[in-house]
Amino acid sequence: MDMARYIGSKWRKTVAIRKNKYLTRFVPETARLTKTSLRRQLTRYRMVYVKPEYGRHGNGVMRVEKTSSGYRYQLGNTIRNFAAFDSLFKGITTATKRKRYLVQKGIHLLKHNGRFFDIRVMTQSPAPGKWVTTGMIGRVAAKRKIVTNYHNGGKIVTAERLLRPYTRKVSVKLALLSKLGVLAGRRMSAAFPGVRVIGLDVAIDKSLKPWLLEVNTAPDPYIFRKHPDPRIFRRIMRLARTYNR
Ligand SMILES: Nc1ncnc2c1ncn2[C@@H]1O[C@H](COP(=O)(O)OP(=O)(O)O)[C@@H](O)[C@H]1O
Ligand SMILES: [Mg+2]
Structure with missing residues (x-):
């Protein structure tokens, strides 16, 4: 122990x-996940990581990107595409349930x-x-x-x-x-x-x-x-x- x-x-x-x-x-710049912090970081960095405040072993970690035609995120092997920021945020909120998350500048x-x-x-x-x-x-x-x-x-x-x-x-x-x-x-x-x-x-x-x-x-x-x-x-x-x- x-x-x-x-x-x-x-x-x-x-x-x-x-x-x-x-x-x-x-x-890397890190903030609590809100609609505002996500929008700000995606504008600034184009690629960010969203992760549970109390996560372990990589579980629940998402890679979120601004693409030429909209937005996308990957969680596990699942990739979802969205045309607009609002639908991206809705999609992420569904995946994160009501738990607390952070958003962090994505490093390549x-x-x-x-x-x-x-x-x-x-x-x-x-x-x-x-x-x-x-x-x-x-x-x-x-x-x-x-x-x-x-x-x-x-x-x-x-x-x-x-x-x-x-x-x-x-x-x-x-x-x-x-x-x-x-x-x-x-x-x-x-x-x-x-x-x-x-x-x-x-x-x-x-x-x-x-x-x-x-x-x-x-x-x-x-x-x-x-x-x-x-x-x-x-x-x-x-x-x-x-x-x-
Ligand atoms: N900001 C980031 N940019 C690039 N990759 C990241 C970033 N944050 C996390 N990762 C990737 O996700 C993995 C898990 O994230 P981490 O923050 O270590 O949470 P956990 O507690 O689940 O290990 C990291 O080891 C790294 O491979
Ligand atoms: Mg880790």
């Missing part, structure tokens, strides 16, 4: 992270074999005030999926292998992600005392800029069993024992 503190609300976590001036530039993720991928950054606190990034690994979405989550058919591939086709500076990029993990960890424990582990979902765009999509406070350590270096998983589990007592 994981005794470290769990924070469910994606909204509260986003607000906490944005309080750090350096981190905020890596957080890099691809591996034609599938989207992002990077999970694992950062742990072995002692109060101390944070260390202990692992990074890539997650590749299943074919035609818009989420990379393992529980939605995502595959685990090393971050090095995923980024190598896009840059000669893979280790520089990964060093930045490692640092973002530590800064986010500090910010999270400042806002939510008791948080001792975070898993960042980091998107990388075409200019290789990282974007913090989500901060998980109960990240699955077991995906790191798939890392080719077994020391990574062992160290993650060893550190986890310091706060799972």
Whole structure:
């Protein structure tokens, strides 16, 4: 049983992270979902993600786009097209029921074999005030999926292998992600005392800029069993024992 503190609300976590001036530039614009916020973000970005405030495993996550002839959204494998914004919003409201959702600037993720991928950054606190990034690994979405989550058919591939086709500076990029993990960890424990582990979902765009999509406070350590270096998983589990007592 994981005794470290769990924070469910994606909204509260986003607000906490944005309080750090350096981190905020890596957080895509995020708002509570309303007709106004959706319209504003679609006008500004053309592609946005709509997700449940308390969602997990990629469930309920929608990709919403402005197209040449109107609008469309994808939820799971379902794609729906709409001629007008009002009918799009009605369609989304039907799909979201009465739950609370957020709308976030959509990041055009890099691809591996034609599938989207992002990077999970694992950062742990072995002692109060101390944070260390202990692992990074890539997650590749299943074919035609818009989420990379393992529980939605995502595959685990090393971050090095995923980024190598896009840059000669893979280790520089990964060093930045490692640092973002530590800064986010500090910010999270400042806002939510008791948080001792975070898993960042980091998107990388075409200019290789990282974007913090989500901060998980109960990240699955077991995906790191798939890392080719077994020391990574062992160290993650060893550190986890310091706060799972
Ligand atoms: N703003 C975004 N731009 C691009 N892809 C996104 C965005 N937000 C989420 N995703 C994709 O959806 C996945 C699930 O979203 P996330 O916010 O992590 O919620 P969950 O708690 O369900 O994992 C992400 O790992 C990523 O693949
Ligand atoms: Mg996630």
